[in-house]
Each structure stands twice: as C-alpha cells, then as structure tokens.
Amino acid sequence: MLDWGIIVHYFPFLVKAAVMTVQISILSLILGFLVGLIAALMKLSRNVLIRGAAGFYVWIIRSTPLLVQLFIIYFGLPQLGIDLGPFLSGVLGLALNTGAYNAETIRGGISSVPPGQMEAARSLGMSSGRSMKRIILPQAMRMAIPALGNNFIILIKDTSLVSTITLVELTLAAQRLIGSTYKPFEMYIMAAFLYALMTTATSYMLKRVENKMAI
Amino acid sequence: MKDNIKKDDIMVELRELHKYFGDNEVLKGINLKVQRSEVVVVIGPSGSGKSTLLRCVNMLEEPTSGEIYVEGELLNDTSLNHKAYQKHLNRIRTEVGMVFQQFNLFPHMTVLGNIIEAPIQVQNKTKAEAIEIAEKLLDKVGLADKRDVYPSTLSGGQKQRVAIARALAMNPDVMLFDEATSALDPELVGDVLHVMEDLAKEGMTMLVVTHEMGFANKVGDRVVFMDGGYIVEESTPQEMFTNPKHERTKKFLVDIVDGK
Numbered sequence: 001m002l003d004w005g006i007i008v009h010y011f012p013f014l015v016k017a018a019v020m021t022v023q024i025s026i027l028s029l030i031l032g033f034l035v036g037l038i039a040a041l042m043k044l045s046r047n048v049l050i051r052g053a054a055g056f057y058v059w060i061i062r063s064t065p066l067l068v069q070l071f072i073i074y075f076g077l078p079q080l081g082i083d084l085g086p087f088l089s090g091v092l093g094l095a096l097n098t099g100a101y102n103a104e105t106i107r108g109g110i111s112s113v114p115p116g117q118m119e120a121a122r123s124l125g126m127s128s129g130r131s132m133k134r135i136i137l138p139q140a141m142r143m144a145i146p147a148l149g150n151n152f153i154i155l156i157k158d159t160s161l162v163s164t165i166t167l168v169e170l171t172l173a174a175q176r177l178i179g180s181t182y183k184p185f186e187m188y189i190m191a192a193f194l195y196a197l198m199t200t201a202t203s204y205m206l207k208r209v210e211n212k213m214a215i
Numbered sequence: 216m217k218d219n220i221k222k223d224d225i226m227v228e229l230r231e232l233h234k235y236f237g238d239n240e241v242l243k244g245i246n247l248k249v250q251r252s253e254v255v256v257v258i259g260p261s262g263s264g265k266s267t268l269l270r271c272v273n274m275l276e277e278p279t280s281g282e283i284y285v286e287g288e289l290l291n292d293t294s295l296n297h298k299a300y301q302k303h304l305n306r307i308r309t310e311v312g313m314v315f316q317q318f319n320l321f322p323h324m325t326v327l328g329n330i331i332e333a334p335i336q337v338q339n340k341t342k343a344e345a346i347e348i349a350e351k352l353l354d355k356v357g358l359a360d361k362r363d364v365y366p367s368t369l370s371g372g373q374k375q376r377v378a379i380a381r382a383l384a385m386n387p388d389v390m391l392f393d394e395a396t397s398a399l400d401p402e403l404v405g406d407v408l409h410v411m412e413d414l415a416k417e418g419m420t421m422l423v424v425t426h427e428m429g430f431a432n433k434v435g436d437r438v439v440f441m442d443g444g445y446i447v448e449e450s451t452p453q454e455m456f457t458n459p460k461h462e463r464t465k466k467f468l469v470d471i472v473d474g475k
Contacts, residue, residue, distance in 0.1 A: 114317075114319075116315060116317050116319035117319060117321065119275050119315070119319065120313075120315065120319035120320075120321070120378075121321075121333075122275065122305075122308065123273055123275065123308055123311075123312075123313040123382075124308070124309070124332070124333035124337065124381070124382070124385060125305045125306065125308040125309035125333060125337040125338075125385065126305070126333060126336055126337055127301065127305055128301070130336055130337075134332065134336060135321055135332075138323045139321075139322065139323055142323070
C-alpha cells in the first residue's frame with residue numbers, strides 16, 4: 001500500500017517542481033499560440049512560397065515525435081554552435097510542436113466562418129487584412145477555443161517529455177526522488193495527481209473563457 | 216433628396232461582361248447602364264446569372280472579361296499592380312453599398328457595432344460621429360430600440376433592415392440588393408420593401424435583384440429580365456408586366472404568377 005509518510009514528506013518538493021512545469025507550460029502556450037496563429041494566416045496567403053513554408057512546418061512537426069524534436073534542439077543544435085540550454089530548448093520545442101497543431105485548429109476555425117462574413121466586410125470597403133482581424137478572426141477564435149483548449153491540455157502533459165533533456169520539472173523531479181527513496185509508486189502517483197490538478201484547472205478556466213465569449 | 220440630381224449621370228455601366236465558373240458561362244456578354252437616382256430591377260429564373268451580375272458590380276465576383284464602370288471609373292482596372300488594385304477596389308466599394316440575401320451581419324458585434332464598424336475602420340470617422348450616423352439610420356429603418364442587442368436576437372426582417380443601415384452608413388452613391396427579401400418569412404417582407412422604397416424615393420441609385428414583382432412594378436424605373444446569362448429584355452415595369460416582348464419573359468411571368 002501507499003506509504004503516506006513518504007507522501008506527506010515529499011509532496012512539497014514535487015509541488016515546487018510543478019511550478020517549473022507551470023512556467024514552461026505557460027511560456028510555450030503563449031509562444032505556441034502565436035506561432036499557430038501566424039502559421040494559420042500564412043497557410044491562407046496568396047503567395048505560394050509563404051503558404052508552402054507554413055505547410056512544410058506543420059507537416060514536419062506533425063509527422064515526427066515531439067521527443068525527437070526536443071533531442072534535435074537540445075542535443076543536435078549545439079553541434080551547429082547553438083546551445084540553448086534545457087529551459088529554452090524545452091520551451092522552443094514545445095512551442096513549435098503545439099504551434100503546428102494550433103495552426104491547423106485556427107485554420108479550421110477560420111474556414112468555419114461563413115464566406116458571407118468576408119464578403120460583407122469587403123463590400124463595406126474593408127481591406128482583406130482588416131476584415132480578417134476585425135471580422136473573421138474574432139469569430140474563428142470562438143469556434144476554435146474548444147479545440148485549442150484540447151491542444152493546451154496536451155501541451156501541459158507533454159511537458160513531461162522535457163525531463164529527458166535534463167530540465168528539472170515535475171517528472172524529472174519525481175524520478176530523482178525515486179533515486180533516493182526507492183518509492184516509485186508514491187512518487188509517480190503524486191506526479192500524476194499534480195498533472196491532473198493542472199490540466200483540470202486549465203479545463204475549468206477554458207470553459208469559463210468559452211462561456212464568456214459565447215455569442 | 217440627393218444633391219445635383221442629373222438624370223443623365225451614369226452611375227454604373229457594364230460593358231460586354233462575361234463570367235465563367237469553370238467551363239460554365241454564367242454571364243454571356245452583359246451590357247447595362249444605371250443612371251443616377253434610377254431604380255433598376257433585375258428579374259429572372261434562378262440560375263439566370265442575375266446575382267452574379269450584381270456581385271460583379273462591387274467585384275465580389277471577378278468578371279472573366281468585360282468592363283465595369285462605377286461613376287465613370289473603371290473598376291476592374293487590370294493595369295494596376297496587386298496592391299494598388301486592392302486599394303482602388305476598397306475605395307470604390309465604399310461608394311457601392313450591398314445588401315445580401317443572408318444578411319451577413321457580424322454576429323460578434325451589436326447592431327450599433329455592425330453599423331459603426333466600417334465608417335470607423337475605413338472612413339476614419341470618430342466613434343462619436345459614427346454613432347450619430349448610425350442612430351439616424353436606425354431611426355430611419357425603425358430599429359432605434361435595437362441599438363445595443365446582438366443580431367442573433369433579431370428577426371430576419373430586422374436583421375435585413377440593420378444590414379441596410381450598415382450599408383447606408385458608408386454614405387454610398389449606389390445600393391445593390393441581392394434578393395434582399397428572399398430569406399424572409401412572408402410577413403416580414405413588407406417592412407424591408409418599405410425601407411427600400413423610401414430609399415428609392417430619396418433618390419438613391421439602386422440595382423435590385425428580386426422576385427418581388429410588386430416591388431419591381433411599383434418602385435422600379437426599369438426592369439431587366441435575365442435568362443441563361445443574357446439580358447433578354449429590358450423596359451419600363453408597365454411595359455414588362457403588361458406587354459412583354461419575348462416568349463421567355465412571358466413564360467417566366469406566367470410561371471411566377473402560378474407560383475412555380
């Protein structure tokens with residue numbers, strides 16, 4: 001059975017490590033959202049090169065494992081003289097990864113806005129950029145929020161993979177404590193509990209945003 | 216009334232307009248002139264190309280060949296580079312208001328927000344100026360009390376009247392109506408037609424695609440019958456409805472009366 005003494009004693013250490021998980025989650029969430037938005041707009045560009053670049057980015061990210069992407073950034077790039085360290089490598093890798101999925105989600109949101117909306121905006125003399133910003137995107141985002149929220153939740157869970165590039169977040173902290181306590185069950189249960197707490201809180205907040213933005 | 220009404224001012228002119236969708240030729244050489252303060256009503260069976268024709272007038276559809284002039288200016292001026300062309304289109308579009316069958320109100324904005332959006336964004340009006348214009352227009356279409364609600368709470372007829380107010384807020388010289396009453400419940404059609412009739416009385420230049428023959432007869436200065444991508448016949452409403460020249464026109468008018 002669970003050793004409750006161990007749990008009570010080590011829980012605060014894991015909470016501290018979870019703060020790091022929260023930090024990388026928030027940073028890569030913001031970055032990944034921006035990357036996704038830019039890539040989605042690029043995919044709708046008239047210019048074939050811009051469209052192609054965005055398409056290539058989304059394709060390469062979605063067809064390779066996040067773990068390999070993280071390894072390329074953390075272990076591979078230093079060979080080219082670019083040494084970002086574990087934290088930046090982790091945030092960059094996660095942001096680029098979630099960005100590709102966000103791009104598809106946002107593009108889907110944009111195409112779900114009826115074409116008449118763009119026509120109405122253009123018929124009033126609004127430029128295509130302004131129509132996109134003022135008329136299409138606000139509606140597209142509302143449509144995309146549930147799916148974007150899903151991507152956010154996946155992102156939080158995926159942060160556990162940066163444990164493999166020596167960033168001491170929740171999962172690596174748990175592993176290290178196991179090294180000294182030989183209590184894997186307790187440690188991983190605690191880690192799982194903390195992940196569940198973070199993702200559930202995020203879901204709850206997203207639900208509120210969704211309700212607030214409902215038309 | 217509009218200032219300087221000169222009946223010989225040509226507001227819209229289409230010359231040899233052709234439009235293909237893939238291999239399908241929808242407009243087969245259309246020539247049409249609309250003069251200042253004239254109300255031209257376009258009728259015809261569905262698929263006749265009348266909506267496409269209307270949508271070409273503000274370049275929501277790009278014609279395959281032919282020329283479109285708005286107030287003497289060539290709209291589809293292909294000599295311009297992409298950026299200049301877009302600017303040119305955006306400027307001319309502010310002079311041409313459009314009302315759609317499906318209203319196309321912006322659902323994330325209030326009624327007021329819908330109306331003040333383009334005047335602020337495109338004409339650089341201050342919010343106060345735009346609101347003043349919007350309130351006058353809402354009054355005019357009889358929806359002053361709906362200022363702060365969202366479009367989803369409005370009936371179809373109310374939505375369309377807001378859409379008309381939104382187009383009028385840009386102070387256009389020409390108004391296009393693309394089957395503006397076709398999506399409405401029958402009992403709501405009258406309110407929208409009333410607003411359109413008032414607009415015509417004020418001297419607005421209007422190009423109207425509709426199935427409302429009553430409106431065409433009462434308000435139209437000229438009726439254009441289209442079929443199969445051609446303008447088959449154009450004349451005064453009286454002539455068109457009492458003494459149509461072409462067989463196809465006769466058949467269409469009979470079918471309409473029979474409710475086919």
